Amino acid sequence: xxxxxxxxxxxxxxxxxxxxxxxxxxxxxxxxxxxxxxxxxxxxxxxxxxxxxxxxxxxxxxxxxxxxxxxxxxxxxxxxxxxxxxxxxxxxxxxxxxxxxxxxxxxxxxxxxxxxxxxxxxxxxxxxxxxxxxxxxxxxxxxxxxxxxxxxxxxxxxxxxxxxxxxxxxxxxxxxxxxxxxxxxxxxxxxxxxxxxxxxxxxxxxxxxxxxxxxxxxxxxxxxxxxxxxxxxxxxxxxxxxxxxxxxxxxxxxxxxxxxxxxxxxxxxxxxxxxxxxxxxxxxxxxxxxxxxxxxxxxxxxxxxxxxxxxxxxxxxxxxxxxxxxxxxxxxxxxxxxxxxxxxxxxxxxxxxxxxxxxxxxxxxxxxxxxxxxxxxxxx
Ligand code: MRU
Numbered sequence: 422x423x424x425x426x427x428x429x430x431x432x433x434x435x436x437x438x439x440x441x442x443x444x445x446x447x448x449x450x451x452x453x454x455x456x457x458x459x460x461x462x463x464x465x466x467x468x469x470x471x472x473x474x475x476x477x478x479x480x481x482x483x484x485x486x487x488x489x490x491x492x493x494x495x496x497x498x499x500x501x502x503x504x505x506x507x508x509x510x511x512x513x514x515x516x517x518x519x520x521x522x523x524x525x526x527x528x529x530x531x532x533x534x535x536x537x538x539x540x541x542x543x544x545x546x547x548x549x550x551x552x553x554x555x556x557x558x559x560x561x562x563x564x565x566x567x568x569x570x571x572x573x574x575x576x577x578x579x580x581x582x583x584x585x586x587x588x589x590x591x592x593x594x595x596x597x598x599x600x601x602x603x604x605x606x607x608x609x610x611x612x613x614x615x616x617x618x619x620x621x622x623x624x625x626x627x628x629x630x631x632x633x634x635x636x637x638x639x640x641x642x643x644x645x646x647x648x649x650x651x652x653x654x655x656x657x658x659x660x661x662x663x664x665x666x667x668x669x670x671x672x673x674x675x676x677x678x679x680x681x682x683x684x685x686x687x688x689x690x691x692x693x694x695x696x697x698x699x700x701x702x703x704x705x706x707x708x709x710x711x712x713x714x715x716x717x718x719x720x721x722x723x724x725x726x727x728x729x730x731x732x733x734x735x736x737x738x739x740x741x742x743x744x745x746x747x748x749x750x751x752x753x754x755x756x757x758x759x760x761x762x763x764x765x766x767x768x769x770x771x772x773x774x775x776x777x778x779x780x781x782x783x784x785x786x787x788x789x790x791x792x793x794x795x796x797x798x799x800x801x
Contacts, residue, residue: 422594422608424452424640430599431477432484432554440484444471445595449636450734450750460488460508467522468515470627474596475670475706476557479521482512483553486529490546495539505533517719518679518767520671520708525553554598560703561600563781568606568666568701569613571777571784575663575697576615583618583644584610585663587653590624590681591633592668592701602701603666604637606779611643619645620656624681626727626764650683654690665691666779669702674800676772676787677714682765688774700770700787701779707792709799714769721766728762730754 422429432442440463444453455471457463463485466472472481489508494500509526516522532549533542576584586607593604600608610617619638624630631647638645648656656662665687671679678684678700691698711717732752756762775787785791793800 422599422637422641430554430558431472431595432480432598434484434551440488442466442472442481443595445473445633446471447750448595449632449639457484457488460485460492463488464511464515467512473516473629474591475519475521475668476561476597476602476703477595478516478519479525479705480550480554480557480598482522483525483529483550485512486526486533487543487546487550490533490543493539498537498539501539501542502534505530516721518670518721519706521703521705524705524708528553557597557703557705558599560705560781561594561597561602561605564602564701564703564779565600565605565609567781567783568699568779569609569615571664571697571699571779572606572610572615572617573613576610579663583616585618585620585656585661587620587622587656587662587665587687588634589622589630589650589653589665589667589684589687591629591637592666593634593637595633595637596668597703601637602668602703602779603699604634606666606701607638607643608641611641617643619643620653620662621645621647622650622653622683622687623647624683625650626731628731629681653687654694657690657694657696662691662694662696665696665698667698667700669700669706670767671708671711671714671718672700672702672706672778673711673714673717674707674709674792675712675714675789676775676778676785676792677712677718678770678772678775678787679714679718679720679767680770682768685768685770685774688770692774697776698770698774699777699779699784700775703781704796704799707796707799709792712789714771718767718769720768723764723766725762725764728764729756729760 440457493504593601622630772787777784782795
């Protein structure tokens with residue numbers, strides 16, 4: 422997608438074979454790209470959320486396995502593979518909820534195991550990482566096309582005025598390699614000439630809605646309004662939301678959805694008000710080893726200081742123009758010093774609250790039969 426008139430992906434290999442990413446911790450105040458020099462830098466970038474979002478975590482992990490392959494001992498196939506197993510386990514431990522991470526590590530391990538000779542294994546790891554990233558971007562493009570048809574149908578029913586879509590967190594191109602999941606249909610609909618307005622949940626505690634979704638939509642000229650996390654129910658009661666589109670970090674075989682904390686409450690409000698609630702995801706986010714999302718999906722608990730503090734820039738600092746690169750990001754405490762906090766990153770929305778799963782192959786009913794209909798090979 423475009424930043425300051427230039428096309429970017431969120432992760433890429435540059436002409437000097439260096440792995441590069443956008444530092445999402447600095448957005449929307451500064452646009453910074455970083456080189457991830459080695460495996461440890463890749464692992465840290467996932468853990469400290471330099472990169473985040475299900476698809477991007479998966480693609481980054483795939484590139485991390487390539488870096489690990491470059492650094493692994495070469496004296497025997499056994500030592501090489503043990504090193505990679507350990508690298509895979511340490512990547513998996515960084516962000517436990519998004520299934521794309523394990524999926525990407527397993528895909529790399531399977532691809533590497535198929536070839537013989539260490540140089541060939543390293544080359545395979547690079548090819549697999551590039552393919553994982555390319556496929557992620559292509560899935561986003563297709564999700565966009567399928568989801569845009571849903572928005573088009575809402576626009577046709579509505580007749581006049583913009584289609585008002587509520588989204589939570591950031592499931593745009595920054596959460597993937599390109600295009601995104603929940604925002605991809607919005608980009609495609611706007612490109613097709615449909616009038617869309619987006620309600621952007623700020624998404625405490627890290628405010629990915631305020632910092633990332635608002636920045637993405639603004640950069641692409643999509644009309645949007647930032648709202649506090651608790652406003653969605655009120656808007657739905659007053660007919661101001663035509664549909665909810667969210668992303669997903671893991672979806673079970675029966676269609677239960679783990680997504681950013683607060684998603685479940687939006688789904689309850691949507692159900693109570695007859696508002697369609699769509700979940701957009703690439704098939705790499707399905708975890709068919711799990712059925713009951715509430716019982717089975719591991720929910721990441723993060724540092725309490727993400728709740729106790731908020732970060733931003735002091736008014737007057739610019740997010741564009743000459744002072745763009747100099748904006749000073751500061752962090753302020755919002756509670757008494759002695760107050761402790763708990764910080765669950767995700768919650769689970771049961772399939773019964775989901776209208777449809779928007780995937781790269783079309784819209785699936787949120788059930789085992791629905792998913793199987795579009796992705797039979799995942800069940801074999
Ligand atoms: O904690 P993050 O920022 O990695 O959270 C992931 C998310 O952005 C959301 O849960 C998103 O809706 C799903 S990821 C496409």
